[in-house]
Amino acid sequence: MAVNKCVKYLLFFFNLLFWLSGCLILAVSIYLRVSKGGNQITDQYFPAVNLMIAIGAIIMVLGFLGCCGAYRESRCMLLLFFIFLLIIFILLVAAGIAGAVSQNKMEDWVNEQLKTMLPFAKQPQSVKSDLENLQKDLKCCGLVNGKTDWSPDPFPVSCRCNVTKSATPAPGAECGSEGYYSTPCSTRIINLMKENMVIVLGIAFGIVVLADFGLSFFMAFYCQIGKKGGPTTNA
Numbered sequence: 001m002a003v004n005k006c007v008k009y010l011l012f013f014f015n016l017l018f019w020l021s022g023c024l025i026l027a028v029s030i031y032l033r034v035s036k037g038g039n040q041i042t043d044q045y046f047p048a049v050n051l052m053i054a055i056g057a058i059i060m061v062l063g064f065l066g067c068c069g070a071y072r073e074s075r076c077m078l079l080l081f082f083i084f085l086l087i088i089f090i091l092l093v094a095a096g097i098a099g100a101v102s103q104n105k106m107e108d109w110v111n112e113q114l115k116t117m118l119p120f121a122k123q124p125q126s127v128k129s130d131l132e133n134l135q136k137d138l139k140c141c142g143l144v145n146g147k148t149d150w151s152p153d154p155f156p157v158s159c160r161c162n163v164t165k166s167a168t169p170a171p172g173a174e175c176g177s178e179g180y181y182s183t184p185c186s187t188r189i190i191n192l193m194k195e196n197m198v199i200v201l202g203i204a205f206g207i208v209v210l211a212d213f214g215l216s217f218f219m220a221f222y223c224q225i226g227k228k229g230g231p232t233t234n235a
Contacts, residue, residue, distance in 0.1 A: 007224060011217040012070040015081075018210060019063025025203070026056030041117075041130050041143075041185075051200060058088065059207070066214070075222065082218050089211040092204045106197075107190050114143045114186050121153045131185070132158045138188035141181040155180065 029052035062084055069077030117123060120131070120143060135141055141159035142149035150156070161175035176182035 007217065007221045008070055008073065011214075011221045012067055014210075014214055014217055015063050015066030015070060017063075018214065019060055019067060021207075021210070022056050022059030022061075022063055024056075025052055026060060029053045029056055041114075041127065041134060052203065055203070055207070058084075062088070066218075070221065078218060078222055082215065082222070085211050085214055085218070089208060089215065092208050092211070096201055096204045096208070106193060110190050110193065111144060111186055114189075117143060118145075118149060119151070120149045121151065132156050134185055135159055135181070138185055138192075139181055140183045140185040140188045142184045144184050144186045146182065146184050147180055149184070 029049050033049050033053065062081060065077055065084075066081040068074070069081050117127070120128070131143065135156070135158040139161075141147045141155060147155040147159050150159075159180040161179055161181055174182045
């Protein structure tokens, strides 16, 4: 009975941590999503935030289900917890492998997608404004080919480096001889996507480790409930 209580509280404590981690992931991702501003050019290339929102919500539900199941010693709730946790475990492992393998193909895909927006002069003013904001934030100019992407329109002020002899360029910014950023925004977007991919893969790895412990605790506790006949099968 002492071992049973020990495993029970370990499983409850694990699920509590699982639920709290889900709350943290959900809160941070919603904050990033709201503060992001909604750029029409980059929104479709940054699925990491949306993925984190979904992961956080699912983890919260699973953590709550596991906590209730462990506290009430409900075999029904624990079985549901095990099934969903196992599915998430398999999906995260598969997604992590797929993400690591396809990371090298990301650059070609982004460039091809951005090229469909050229010539940029034909885009509506709202998209042009989004690119100007993107150029200010990322210290870049143009989508794929540099400032020539703005032709036949003159390239905007956001392409200018604004560097004087007494000033230094922003970190990572490459200022051309004519005083404009020589790096196209596609390069900056790809670098941001790679950074986000590393974050997502790190979160996925951490969840996989937690899920592995959770599955182990579940098996031990579920078997002990079965041995003593199971107090209840109701959720």
